Amino acid sequence: MTTIMGKSLLAVAASAGALMAAAPAMAQQELNALVWCDHTDPGLIRPFEEAHDVRVNLKEYEGTGTALSLIEQSRPGDWDVLVVDGIDVPRVVEAGILGELPAEAVPETIFPEVALEEQQVIDGKRYAVTEKFGYNTVSFNKAEVDASTMQDMTKLWEDESLKGRIAVYDYYLPVMGMVAMGLGKNTAELTADDLPEIRDTLFKLKDNAALVGEVVASQTALATGEVDVLVGGGEWVTAGLSQDNPDLDWILPEQGGVMWSQSIGIFADSERQDLAVEFVKYILSPKGQAKLATSSCYWAMPANEAAGEHLSDQQKQALRWDDQEEYLKNVQLYPAPDAELDAQMQDVWAEFLQH
Amino acid sequence: MAIVDRRGRGDMRPWAFVAPALLWTIAFFCVPFAVMAVVSLWERVGTELVASWSFANYAKFFARGHFLQAMLNSLEVTLIVTVLSILLAYPLAWILAEKVPPRWQRIGLVCAILPFWTSYVVRSYAWVLVLANNGVVNQALQGVGLVDEPLSLANSRTATIIGFVHFFVMLLTLTIYANLVQLPKNYRRAAADLGAGSVATFVHIILPLTLPGIMVGAFLTFVLCIGDYITPQILGGNSELVMPQLIMLQIGRRADFPTASALAILLMVVVTLVYVACARWLKLERA
Structure with a gap:
């Protein structure tokens, strides 16, 4: 009996040891993001997780109504980052969901035609940035x-x-x-x-x-x-x-x-504001933008023109990179x-x- | 309700036995239903729910043709599915109960419930591929020269009905089979002794005695079918709307829970009426 118990304890200890050994792979912090399906591509998220030793929990949704329902059912502070339809930014700002974004989070190389400042800057405060269109x-x-x-x-x-x-x-x-x-x-x-x-x-x-x-x-x-x-x-x-x-x-x-355009912002009641801002900066960075543009769920133009340096010719061709100026006029x-x-x-x- | 013993004290033991089920029903049916009923009297204004306490959401249902049409579509599809499922399930259950040797019946039943083992969504998408223009059905029809051009089967009411019937035939087979195997063989022998042929025995003895199994299966089919969103959404191709799709439309973008709640309650009223009609009819049949 004692031997069996001893073996069981040994097995438990071994399992615990294995879990502890795996611990470095398990991140210290967590970031919760309510996103569109293109953000769930591991190729996009993993570099950020590794760079910041963080686990990003992604909840995918379709339709702003669904997002609002999820937010209503959550406790304040549950969510950190929100990706939302560009035209719905005023709506979520009015509902007090999004907080102010620091100026440093916004790259200067966003295509001016998709900057959509009227929707994203309200009473002089910026609440979101276009990330893809x-x-x-x-x-x-x-x-x-x-x-x-x-x-x-x-x-x-x-x-x-x-x-x-x-x-x-x-x-x-x-x-x-x-x-x-x-x-x-x-x-x-x-x-x-x-x-x-x-x-x-x-x-x-x-x-x-x-x-x-x-x-x-x-x-x-x-x-x-x-x-x-x-x-x-x-x-x-x-x-x-x-x-x-x-x-x-x-x-x-x-x-x-x-x-169409999608925007990214941080929740007003996020308890990890600094990390959330870092995530926004990563998504809007040239590298992050190139990965987002060619995400496994769907491809589309990155809002940051500087992403072009990280896209291959074939990718640019599929995105019609060179025709954008003409398209945006019409x-x-x-x-x-x-x-x-x-x-x-x-x-x-x-x-x-x-x- | 408490049982009073000889000394006049209430015995709480029966309550203790029913308490778990009662609490479960109150917590997960009565309370959510009450919340839904209350919310159906509210209104969505912008991003907020306003307690306006009116029947406007119910009035909206009766005032809009496409809302009423959704209810009509739901009823039509559900009735067709229920009738077709009964017509297909009865012979199947009969063969299983009467023609298959007892030792093979279990294997037959396992085969009957096999489709339940796959994901409902996956099964629906599989039907899309089967019914598509270049799917198995059209390829077979064209292959044997029955049609020149592919038939438009996918993304239609027909596709929705096929998907539903595939699922519910199995459910009805089980309920009817359970009823058939309980029938004493003596009834048929007695009918034969009295000169009844096989058709007369079926019509006057077997069918009436298996009606409870048919009705239970039919009611389950009705309830599950009229409330289903997945199959019409995947197979119907939005060629028309049924009530669950209309309810989802209210929630999808505007999060209009008041209107969605009102529509859900109206759907529940229809299901309740059907249940009352079934129960009453069965009672009359037995009387």
């Missing part, structure tokens, strides 16, 4: 669809030959923004009066569509040949797939496209509706899904 436009399979057809956005809802060959990205803001641009409207000036025309056009688009899907579903549909066109797609859909299938391409139609921002218009737009989107 791209376009919600049209992705397509150029082996199946002629690029010239895709030049005109109205073809998406008017061309009968595309019936059953279109997938629509299931996010109301960019797609309604695109449709508004196709109808010659300015996304920044949308009002409730514009919604009936947008709704009717969305209904026509739905008649041509095979499916309306979230990121994975719509990307899979395009990659597997289920559809030939993805409305609301862009480099974030095709750049990562282009190595496997060079026929997958994207285009900014003559009417232009909608620019894009508009996501519609940024107030709460009332936002609710109306979501109702129109629900009608579109139900159509």
Whole structure:
């Protein structure tokens, strides 16, 4: 009996020893970040963890509503870093979620077109910085669809030959923004009066569509040949797939496209403010930006121009690095509706899904 | 409720036995339900929940065509799935109970529940690949020359129904099988002695006696199907919305819990009505 007990104790001691031996690999500090899926790439996070001897706990979410719910259900101080849709920064600042960012955290080499100071600097205080951007436009399979057809956005809802060959990205803001641009409207000036025309056009688009899907579903549909066109797609859909299938391409139609952006900030009630700032600085550094731009979840343009030094020619080509100046001239921002218009737009989107 | 013994003292032992289940139900059903009912009377204003105490969220449901349509779609899909699952599960359960030798029945049952062993999400995505334009079904149909162009099966109500039926046939098979194996063989012999053919025996003896198994399975199918979000979301391709998708739409971006709560309660009302109807019908059948 004593021998068995002795062996058991020895086994426990050996296990404890093994755990202690592994302890150096287990970091001293922890940082909790509420992020989009591109931040969960170990290739992006590990260098920061190693450099700061910290474990970064990442919680991935989709949709600002989900993030707000998670934050509401958490205790103050649970979260340190937030990645959020660029247009929702004023909303989370108003809710008191984000704290002020020190000036040193913001690189001077951010593309001026995506700096979005109006959203991120409120009452003279900076709360967030753009970290990545791209376009919600049209992705397509150029082996199946002629690029010239895709030049005109109205073809998406008017061309009968595309019936059953279109997938629509299931996010109301960019797609309604695109449709508004196709109808010659300015996304920044949308009002409730514009919604009936947008709704009717969305209904026509739905008649041509095979499916309306979230990121994975719509990307899979395009990659597997289920559809030939993805409305609301862009480099974030095709750049990562282009190595496997060079026929997958994207285009900014003559009417232009909608620019999306994601911003990073720190929680006002974070108890690890210094570490959180260091994380923001790392993500915005040229190296961090290059890794974020080519993250495994999706690729898109880094906000920091200096990231170019760390991107290969193939990566730059997939991101259309050299064309950005031209593209940025022909894009508009996501519609940024107030709460009332936002609710109306979501109702129109629900009608579109139900159509 | 306490049992009074001869000396008039209450015996608390029955309470002690039911207390764990009672506490569990109160903590994880009654309290959350009450919270949901309260929140459904509130309103989301900007980033805050405001206790406005009105039935506006319920009124919204009846005022908007696409909200009502979602309920209608949910009911249609659920009814079709339930009926199809019963029609497929009954013969399967019959074969298992009557035609398969007893020693093979267990293996048959294991085969029947095999699909439950894989992840529900993975199974749904597998159906996407099976039903896609270049999927197994279309390749087979084109291969044997039945169709020239691939059929549009994926991303549709048909795909949603196929995904659901695949899952619920197994559930119904188990409940009906459990009922069938309990039927005494003498009933059939007695019916045969009295001159009933196999069809008459099935219609007048077997079917009525297996109705409880069918109804229990059908009700479970109804409840699980009408509240399911995954299958319509993955297989339906948003070709139409059902209630769980509509509820998720309210939460996804605006975190509009009041509207989502009101919709969830309306869905629960429908499920309760169906339960009452099933229970009443079974009671009448037995009477």
